[in-house]
Amino acid sequence: MTASLLNVLTAQPSYGPALRQLICELAVTGRLLPQTSTWTEFRLEEIVSVRGGSTPSMARPEYWGGDVPWVSPKDMHAGDIVTSEMFITQEALAKTNLDLIPLGSVLIVGRSGILKRKLPAQVTRVACTINQDIKALTPKSAIESAYLRLWLLGSERAILAEDVKTGTTVQSLVFAKLFARRVRLPSTAEQHRIVAKVNELMALCDQLEAEQADVQAAHTRLVEALLASLTQARDAADFRASWKQLAEHFHTLFTTEASVDALKQTVLQLGIAGRLVPQDEAEEPAEALLTRIATHKADKAAQRRARKSVAVSGQAGASTSIEPPTGWRWTTFGDATICRDGERVPVSQVERESRAKVYDYYGASGVIDKIDRYLFNKPLLLIGEDGANLINRSTPIAFIARGKYWVNNHAHVIDGVSEDLLKYLEIYVNAIDLKPYVTGTAQPKMNQAKLNSIRLALPPEAEQRRIVAKVDELVGLCDRLKLSISEARQHHELLASVLVEDAVA
Missing domain, CATH: 3.90.220.20 (DNA methylase specificity domains)
Incomplete structure (x- = not known):
């Protein structure tokens, strides 16, 4: 991963997910670490066992409220599967076609609107059951569960583009296409090393995002404080001093759409406080x-x-x-x-x-x-x-x-x-x-x-007209500034996407 690519990706806080995606893609294509073993190619269906799920009848209260986790797409967030929102009873497990999913299986969402943008994949750390919108992939000897999840995440863009169909209401995976996908696997030992390296880099991503969030929060507080100094100015001299301070740092302060929105709101507040245009004592009161x-x-x-x-x-x-x-x-x-x-x-x-x-x-x-x-x-x-x-x-x-x-x-x-x-x-x-x-x-x-x-x-009526004209002028400037920020962000994201494509090509 080149320094220039890292600089582009880390310059925009919103591009954190792309950096994580890049790490996963490099990992499963053998370009994150030097290869230390021969990589062997399989079809996905050759290295996993597949199980489905169902929903026990809601009309049977004896099936619900037990101690067996029942996982649905709303439980698929981040980390491993250790619990669920809903639980079934042992009676439901015995009298329906539900199976207990073995520990170490990888659950994927097979039918949900989330498949427009993401492929949720999580490892089970407790025995559980699943509903009909989930598939459980249990690894065979050739692949470790953590590496299987990593492969799914590293292949996410291709899977979403090629293996998802759009129905009348939601998206769903075409499992025949997914399970026919080719998977290149290193040795088990190398799988462990790759997963460990990815975990290390993901922890660094967490740290980077936390630092960016702190910077954003501090920036927001600074913008709020300086804009408040305008609306809370005691007199004309205090207002001029506050405006001078803000103007000197304008290009540093107003660099996000949110900060420009705050500036627009301040313009409105200054307008109705009589501080945007001069008063004329000769005008009709x-x-x-x-x-x-x-x-x-x-x-x-x-x-x-x-x-x-x-x-x-x-x-x-x-x-x-x-x-x-x-x-x-x-x-x-x-x-x-x-x-x-x-x-x-x-x-x-x-x-x-x-x-x-x-x-x-x-x-x-x-x-x-x-x-x-x-x-x-x-x-x-x-x-x-x-x-x-x-x-x-x-x-x-x-x-x-x-x-x-x-x-x-x-x-x-x-x-x-x-x-x-x-x-x-x-x-x-x-x-x-x-x-x-x-x-x-x-x-x-x-x-x-x-x-x-x-x-x-x-x-006064004449002053109203001046206030409206000045507010319209300044809000128009804010809108143009916000548009330029948005266009710059889109350009940055396009550049980052191209660089990511080149990096994994």
Whole structure:
């Protein structure tokens, strides 16, 4: 294994599995250690005995809860087989066609979606039984169990590419192809030496991955600390000092997609704190905007015959660390917006399947389907009402829908005095922590009353436009930076793959 190949493989933490794969492939092709014996070729079926398994009837409680391990694909993780999630009784063993698998057998998964990317293979260290999706390969005298497992791992790429078929739901091994594979075997003594060397190198891989994980964790903590120094700056001078410190180390800090995502979130937070653009005291203050909003809402209410509202008074809501600049005004989300949730109409998936696919159909996280009619025909702010995304924030919570579209009952529909206000509110909702407004854990939900109680720092209308423009500019830069990082990683992985192919060719 050349130093240049090692450098390429160890430069990316995500390429640890490829390094392990390379070690296994070199080992079973005789290129990891000098060969000290003649290697003899066999078909796999000549050097192992094969056993299958089954599932005892779940309707027979006397078959379950005993002391005999019953191994299924969900037990196939890492290391050796020493236990299982489920156990059968001695009665099940006696009255069904299940056999005890001898110690030292190698279990492989024969049917599972995991065969898209991996061939699980583990050595049994306890007598056990297996289900129908597992095969047990018991070595004959020519091959040791640890070396058999190593051979399977070293042949994994070829087996997955050539011996796996895709069914209607999952992948499965074509055992006729697998058992016909040619296996080159060294002497038993040399097998032991090769396995020992592989174990030594795998321990080094463990150490390398642990060190990389420590470096990544330290990098993440550093990024978080420096970004926090921006959002927590006491005044303009403190903010400039923090920004200078971050700017000096920008190319060192923002080298991963996760760090760029953290930077994007900080941009949103700085935008709603009034620290991305200058304030202009000559501009109309937010107080005047709130007056227009109140008038606008009153007019709309009159037009809709005084539709009921769940808005709360202007000083309610959870506390926030944001101290808005002069000219801004504290209010609540409900006081600044018009909620149009009453116009939403959910349509079941079954019904949508029978309707023409013309207009976007929105759910909590964006467009989820098309439908033949529309409910709305103007830009409106949609905010996810329920789902795990309220907590984990894997995609934006708030987004603006445009054109003609339909919205189901999993997204709040928000109107405002202008589209500029909606764009600012989109940034605001995506910037703040929504946990104080979310109820439920199994199914998180932010109902209309909670949404309306969000405390809102509202800048003057002209400043809103500047904030939105600056955030769009900086987020665009972040997206381009993230794309370049992703492309560099893909290029690195392609290079590593080519080098691995060359190394084992």
